[in-house]
Amino acid sequence: MNMEALNPLELPDLGTVRVYIEAYKRSKVMRRIFPVVDTELFEETVSTAYKQSLSSLTYGQASARVCVMAFLTFVSRLPPVNEIVGEFPIAPIDHNMLATRVMFLMPQVLQETASLDSVQAMTMLTLFELSSGNMRALNYYAAVSARLIFMLGGNLNSDQTFIKDPRGRQKQEQLRNLFWICYTIDKDLALRTGQPPTITDENCDLTLPAGYLDRAFLDIEDDDAPFHGPVFPFDLRLSMIKARAHRELYSVSSFQKSDAELLKSIRELDDGLEEWRLSVPPKWRPTMSFSSETSDTNMSMHSVMLRLNYHLCMTIIHQASGRCKAWVQGQSGMMDGVSSSMALSVEASRSSLCYLEAAEHVVVDGVFWTLIFYPMSALLTIFCSILQNPLDPHSREDLERLNVATVMIDRIFSRKLPESEVEHFKLVADFILELKRLAECAIDKAWAEQRAGQ
Known part of the structure; x- marks a missing residue:
């Protein structure tokens, strides 16, 4: 990239922007999952970004320009949007160039008053970095997004009946949409990285959006179905x-819990997860376990995300039981309860891999x-289970799962993989092969020692 030729103030061609706005409007699926802009309000943003001189900035214009560039950067990575854009004769988007321009303008954005444009921009950049696997930048953008949302009161569910201005109500509703996107990503990010969440529940009104439960399990992936409102990424x-x-289970304070307190938290969380599962309509409801013999006639990307997240929750809840002192010290009494909890964690991981393969x-x-993240988390849980119980009858089966997972992940994720991500994929594949090798060594060593001791 020629940095000298890079003009951070230069905006993409307005015609290209219009094409992507139209494509985003037409893709009801993406608008349901990623309500990153209100297309009507976004017209004002575009107007602000492109007015006056494009070689200088007026106050408030940096946020608008970054918002437009962030919009293009993110939505141009969405396959359904790109399918629609393919109908138009426009040049492809250079994600890296746009992302670099955004970085140059970031100091100006942060010096402006917090606005809907700045929140939208940061949220879209957060999603872009998530889809690009750039966890460092993702962390930064997610944190800034959260702070901007707090500044604008998006963490509160304001009674919109008191907002007389229809435009004001529209902006408040969009701000809450952005809050929920950031909230879901923040919780996922905390589990992925082990770092504390930026958005704490105690400081938020978590009243669900109006009508959310009615539309959450409609046919989300049907572009011909009426648009009833967002359902969000998770x-x-x-x-x-x-x-x-x-x-x-994983905060600093939780590590001070006694075994009894920890197991109580696990039971209560398990009850809450089961309550959620039973509230899901039968058509979409995840089964507690999934194997190659299980069938699901309703498979879709929506069901994949739902299942993987359900099994992830089951895994993270029950694997915390491994911290019990009774388990670590091999004490009797609590061992049965802890063992069954650990077994649930491993079974949930097996189910994740089986469902993804199916x-x-x-x-x-x-x-x-x-x-x-989902198959890798499952593989690591299964790998640790093999190391802990190499003589377990299931260990050989789990070893084969590691082998199958290598092939499956190659089939799923190597399709149309951008050249920039091929090297990352190779690292993942090599890592899984190493897990399999180490697990096989552990099993062989354990059996050899047992035979030698007989």
Whole structure:
């Protein structure tokens, strides 16, 4: 990239922007999952960004320009949007160039008053970095997004009946949409990185959006169905369970809990997760376990995300039982309860891999960084289980799962993988092969020692 030729104030061609706005409007699926802009309000943003001189900035214009560039950067990575854009004769978007321009303008944005444009920009950049696998930048953008939302009161569910101005109500509703996007990502990010969440439940009104439960399990992936409102990247109630799991099982204070307190938290979280599962309509409801013998006639990307997140929650809730002192010290009494909890964690991980393998035909291209965390988390849980119990009858089966997972992940994620991500994918594949090798060594060593001792 020629940095000298890079003009951070230069905006993309307005015609190209219009094409992507139209494509985003037409893709009801993406608007349901990623309500990153209100297309009507966004017209004002575009107007502000492109007015006056493009070689200088007036106050408030930096946020508008970054918002436009962030919009293009993110939505141009969405396959359904790109399918529609393909109908128009426009040049492809250079994500890296746009992202670099955004970085140059960031100091100006942060010096302006917090606005809907700045929140939208930061939220879209957060999503872009998530889809790009850039966890460092993702952390930064997610934190800034959260602070801007707090500044504007998006963490509160304001009674919109008191907002007389229709435009004001529209902006408040969009601000809450951005809050929920950031909330779900924040909870997922905390579990992925082990770092504390930026958005704490205690400081938020978590009243679900009006009509959310009625539309959350409609046919989300039907572009011909009427648009009833957003459903967001993750189930909001499941994100709340993730938040609670992190707070009660993985926060600094949770490490001070006694065995009894820890197991009590695990039981309560498990009850909450089961309550959520039973509230899901039968058509979409995840089964507690999934194997190659299980069938699901309703497979889709929506069901994949729902299942993977459910099994992830089951895993993270129950694997915390491994911290019990009774388990570590091999004491009797609590051992049975802890063992069954650990077994549930491993079974949930097996189910994740089995479902992903069964549903690989519905997994869309370009979701490597979005999905890879789930099978990797499952593989590590299974790997640790093998190391802990190499003589267990299931260990050989789990070893074969590691082998199958290597092939499955290659089939799913190597399809149309951008050249820039091939090296990352190779590292993942090599890591899984190393897990398999170490697990096999552990099993062989344990059996050899047992035979030698007989």
